[in-house]
Amino acid sequence: MExxxxxxxxxxxxxxxxxxxxxxxxxxxxxxxxxxxxxxxEVKHILVRHEQAAVHMADxxxxxxGMPGTVLxxxxxxxxxxxxxxxxxxxxxxxxxxxxxxxxSTLIGEDAFQETDMMxxxxxxxxxxxxxxxxxxxxxxxxKAYYIASTGxxxxxxxxxxxxxxxxxxxxxxxxxxxVKLRSYNPAIRGHAGQIxxxxxxxxxxxxxxxxxxxxxxxxxxxGQLTELVRKLGYPITxxxxxxxxxxxxxxxxxxxxxxxxxxxxxxAMHHSDLILAVGARFDDRVTNATEKFCPGARIIHIDxxxxxxxxxxxxxxxxxxxxxAVLKEMLALVKxxxxxPDAEAIASxxxxxxxxxxxxxxxxxxxxDVIKPQEVVEMLHRLTNGDAFVTSDVGQHQMxxxxxYKFDKPNRWINSGGLGTMGFGLPAAMGIKLTHPDDEVxxxxxxxxxxxxIQELSTCNQYKxxxxxxxxxxxxxxxxxxxxxxxYESRHSHSYMESLPDxxxxxxxxxxxxxxxxxxxxLEPKLKEALAMKDRLVFxxxxxxxxxxxxxxxxARGCMKDMWLSxxxxx
Amino acid sequence: MRRIISVLLENEPGALSRVVGLFSQRxxxxxxxxxxxxxxxxxxxxxVTTTGPDRVIEQITKQLNKLVEVxxxxxxxxxxxxxxxxxxxxxxxxxxxxxxxxxxxxxFRGQIVDVTSxxxxxxxxxxxxxxxxxxxxxxxxGVLEVVRSGISGIARGEKVLSL
Ligand SMILES: Cc1ncc(C[n+]2csc(CCOP(=O)(O)OP(=O)(O)O)c2C)c(N)n1
Ligand SMILES: [Mg+2]
Numbered sequence: 001m002e003x004x005x006x007x008x009x010x011x012x013x014x015x016x017x018x019x020x021x022x023x024x025x026x027x028x029x030x031x032x033x034x035x036x037x038x039x040x041x042e043v044k045h046i047l048v049r050h051e052q053a054a055v056h057m058a059d060x061x062x063x064x065x066g067m068p069g070t071v072l073x074x075x076x077x078x079x080x081x082x083x084x085x086x087x088x089x090x091x092x093x094x095x096x097x098x099x100x101x102x103x104x105s106t107l108i109g110e111d112a113f114q115e116t117d118m119m120x121x122x123x124x125x126x127x128x129x130x131x132x133x134x135x136x137x138x139x140x141x142x143x144k145a146y147y148i149a150s151t152g153x154x155x156x157x158x159x160x161x162x163x164x165x166x167x168x169x170x171x172x173x174x175x176x177x178x179x180v181k182l183r184s185y186n187p188a189i190r191g192h193a194g195q196i197x198x199x200x201x202x203x204x205x206x207x208x209x210x211x212x213x214x215x216x217x218x219x220x221x222x223x224g225q226l227t228e229l230v231r232k233l234g235y236p237i238t239x240x241x242x243x244x245x246x247x248x249x250x251x252x253x254x255x256x257x258x259x260x261x262x263x264x265x266x267x268x269a270m271h272h273s274d275l276i277l278a279v280g281a282r283f284d285d286r287v288t289n290a291t292e293k294f295c296p297g298a299r300i301i302h303i304d305x306x307x308x309x310x311x312x313x314x315x316x317x318x319x320x321x322x323x324x325x326a327v328l329k330e331m332l333a334l335v336k337x338x339x340x341x342p343d344a345e346a347i348a349s350x351x352x353x354x355x356x357x358x359x360x361x362x363x364x365x366x367x368x369x370d371v372i373k374p375q376e377v378v379e380m381l382h383r384l385t386n387g388d389a390f391v392t393s394d395v396g397q398h399q400m401x402x403x404x405x406y407k408f409d410k411p412n413r414w415i416n417s418g419g420l421g422t423m424g425f426g427l428p429a430a431m432g433i434k435l436t437h438p439d440d441e442v443x444x445x446x447x448x449x450x451x452x453x454x455i456q457e458l459s460t461c462n463q464y465k466x467x468x469x470x471x472x473x474x475x476x477x478x479x480x481x482x483x484x485x486x487x488x489y490e491s492r493h494s495h496s497y498m499e500s501l502p503d504x505x506x507x508x509x510x511x512x513x514x515x516x517x518x519x520x521x522x523x524l525e526p527k528l529k530e531a532l533a534m535k536d537r538l539v540f541x542x543x544x545x546x547x548x549x550x551x552x553x554x555x556x557a558r559g560c561m562k563d564m565w566l567s568x569x570x571x572x
Numbered sequence: 573m574r575r576i577i578s579v580l581l582e583n584e585p586g587a588l589s590r591v592v593g594l595f596s597q598r599x600x601x602x603x604x605x606x607x608x609x610x611x612x613x614x615x616x617x618x619x620v621t622t623t624g625p626d627r628v629i630e631q632i633t634k635q636l637n638k639l640v641e642v643x644x645x646x647x648x649x650x651x652x653x654x655x656x657x658x659x660x661x662x663x664x665x666x667x668x669x670x671x672x673x674x675x676x677x678x679x680f681r682g683q684i685v686d687v688t689s690x691x692x693x694x695x696x697x698x699x700x701x702x703x704x705x706x707x708x709x710x711x712x713x714g715v716l717e718v719v720r721s722g723i724s725g726i727a728r729g730e731k732v733l734s735l
Contacts, residue, residue, distance in 0.1 A: 124593060129586075131586070183643060184582055184641055184643040307637070308635050308637075312631060315627075
């Protein structure tokens with residue numbers, strides 16, 4: 001057997017795990033590891049400008065590919081800088097492994113230079129964390145970390161590595177474990193057959209059914225099964241912000257997404273339904289509105305890999321714990337062989353009702369002859385990229401407009417921080433995607449507030465030639481905050497202005513990129529085309545959009561699903 | 573309703589902090605908590621008593637089960653079970669009080685485990701309400717110090733919580 005130092009074992013384990021890219025930032029406690037990295041070229045390291053961005057890069061990669069991302073940072077500030085990124089991944093169940101240097105085990109607890117209790121600090125925002133207590137454990141710990149991160153309900157795993165565990169002078173036998181077994185961790189591999197049968201019977205008997213799909217469908221790689229089942233049944237489907245793309249948005253059975261800024265027809269259909277099939281969704285408060293008023297006439301079937309997601313906020317009548325792809329496959333087989341068929345008449349009249357809701361208020365906004373509306377920018381981008389780009393976003397009005405008006409037909413293309421709502425996510429996430437998808441269009445639709453939270457990464461983009469397109473919907477305000485202040489605080493705009501904005505064009509140029517400013521409506525299309533035509537350049541497109549626009553529909557706070565503002569003046 | 577949840581946990585550093593962290597992070601209530609290694613030294617047995625509506629209790633057991641280091645758990649209050657708590661209590665014991673206390677200790681089937689000229693230290697085991705009853709019977713003015721272990725529990729009959 002080969003003898004390797006802890007640091008070399010760590011890097012070899014990454015190689016054997018098939019890791020191609022890691023994102024990180026060096027420092028004292030991680031230097032043995034960085035030296036091991038230097039002496040090989042299989043695992044490529046991307047040097048970011050802030051550790052938070054390394055985590056979002058790994059996250060963007062994971063969301064686009066379904067594979068776990070990998071981060072490497074040093075102890076203390078390096079580790080604490082990753083926390084927002086880890087929490088972001090945790091809330092959206094994104095698989096990743098974060099390797100953190102730590103002070104030598106002999107110094108732990110002595111307030112040594114750059115010592116932080118990363119196990120303690122990260123504990124509430126990780127799926128699990130592991131600490132290395134002997135160098136020889138490294139291969140097994142790395143194997144475990146990836147296994148835990150990417151199975152069951154995925155999530156981030158932190159590995160804390162004291163510096164002496166990676167010392168170059170001590171060598172140990174290296175073998176990468178082929179399998180891991182954890183007696184205390186056994187994610188479900190299939191759903192309960194009886195429950196599935198019961199669910200299918202209820203589905204076939206439903207008169208006003210809705211399928212409500214979430215991010216779990218995308219994480220569980222079950223879009224194919226879901227689409228087939230929904231088409232077979234002919235029922236309406238809506239999805240959450242995280243589920244965007246799990247079913248083609250251009251299909252007529254798709255009602256758009258639901259919840260706080262969901263479509264009128266999706267929220268109406270949910271409220272009036274008699275049966276909800278929830279798939280890989282978690283009845284989040286941004287979806288349900290007031291839980292006690294949630295969908296009064298609906299019985300609920302809930303499929304999720306995580307039993308704790310079921311009946312957490314809304315009680316399920318038929319809970320099914322299992323991987324969504326396997327459960328949907330079984331459902332589909334049962335639907336196909338069942339003698340019962342959906343009640344054609346009931347379903348037709350349900351569709352008639354839904355079509356009326358659609359006709360009453362589809363997604364729409366007021367256009368203006370001279371002011372650029374953020375929604376029209378997104379619609380135009382959709383057209384110019386044939387609806388086939390990877391779109392990352394930050395948090396705010398621009399995020400909602402991007403999700404509402406870019407119609408995604410494929411999963412893994414809409415990449416946003418839905419659960420934590422992390423401003424600063426968009427650019428690094430786009431970078432992580434572009435790195436591994438060089439031939440695909442990668443757009444970061446952002447706002448002038450959010451982009452400045454990780455703007456330093458323009459430098460990383462220059463170093464690694466990452467030609468993402470930054471679409472800055474510049475409304476000169478923390479627009480979403482301002483919207484809430486308009487609606488709930490009599491327009492007292494407390495600290496929601498972005499005064500003294502930088503000249504984004506010069507800033508982009510200073511980092512070696514191209515900047516394009518668009519402030520006239522007639523320039524919008526030609527300049528967007530010009531930006532998209534520059535395939536190998538990062539283009540920062542700063543678009544001056546309507547400063548007073550609000551996102552609609554918007555559910556009325558503490559109401560039920562169907563209580564919505566449809567514009568500044570219409571409330572239903 | 574009060575619940576007693578018994579957990580088999582990997583006996584590893586940090587595992588306990590995950591359990592305790594979970595309770596504070598999700599705003600669950602801990603009334604008592606006891607933990608010690610089992611006959612299999614790779615496992616710890618933890619007993620936590622908590623209160624809350626059924627939905628919350630269901631979440632507690634699910635969230636505990638989700639912790640990677642939790643091997644198995646059972647809500648003992650769902651079936652017949654035995655629960656015990658240990659109390660060590662130091663009492664003022666001078667003059668005529670001494671005989672009086674001795675009598676009360678006997679009634680409650682406790683033991684006097686340490687004696688000085690002015691103090692008795694009493695050991696008492698039993699269900700928590702029996703311990704409460706003893707403290708009440710003695711009266712607050714006589715009590716110098718109380719240590720309670722928190723509840724340990726086990727199912728009645730054949731049922732066992734093991735690997
Ligand atoms: C890190 C972080 N801090 C604060 C917030 C609260 N927040 C939500 S949206 C928003 C405004 C975002 O402004 P901008 O990026 O310009 O987007 P806009 O709403 O104007 O489109 C803020 C401050 C957040 N989501 N994330
Ligand atoms: Mg803005």
